[in-house]
Amino acid sequence: MPVSCPVSAPESAEAPTDLLRRRYGADQGSQTSDWNAVLETILSHRSIRTYLPKKVPESALQLIVAAAQSAPTSSSLQAWSVVAVEDADRKAKLAELASPNPQILSAPLFLVWLADLSRLRKIATDHGKSGEGLDYFESFLLGAIDAALAAQNALVALESLGLGSCYIGGIRNHPxxxxxxLGLPPETFAVFGMTVGYPDPSVETEIKPRLPQSLVLHREQYRASAREPELAVYDDTMRTFQAGQGMAVRGWTAVAANRIADAASLKGRHVLLDILRRMGFKTR
Incomplete structure (x- = not known):
């Protein structure tokens, strides 16, 4: 399979300390004694929602999938697949089902990442087995985790090639x-989508600050304290970011609370388990 790719990696533009400061919205001290191009690519990540009308080369897609297949996979079961969508009509249908989501229309390539138990079911049948192990929720979870690990590898790879991307969770609104x-067989589920393309340079996108490490890094045992002062600081950081990006200035905690407020806030995904069963998953 030819994998030579004409896409060149972006040149380094920022010092490690600058990238860390932008990732957290504040100076992080001198935590940059170990640094390399992979870390630079990862810490430079930002969601891209506006793309140039330029096709993603087939060679780049092959490299992206190779990177995805290089991710860890539970028991080497490789319980995932990905559908590459470039057809305008098909993208339009998927965009409407995902909220609607216009960025799917503008992206030259839309990848739909699947938890795929159908391949394993066929393998079990071919070997004279019932495949009962696939009937338990653990197997669905395994497929979803495998898909997520593969997709994140793909994202790092495509960004290293100068491409941009954004995850689309709305693909689960109407699974x-x-x-x-997509013509999916039973026991195959679209976990999320991913727009892919060349970022439009006329639309500036900033690195979105994340929670401080003190809220996500636990040592030895989980600390249950809410750490309200740190969350308040992060709210201020996000308000500054939102204002700079021309977004509604709401901070983070209020947005998070609204996103999980009730069943309606899940945008139809509160009935996901029933839909999974209708799609052929046993999910005991």
């Missing part, structure tokens, strides 16, 4: 309809 558009 059965998405399955019909």
């Amino acid at each position: 059965a309809a998405v399955g019909e558009v």
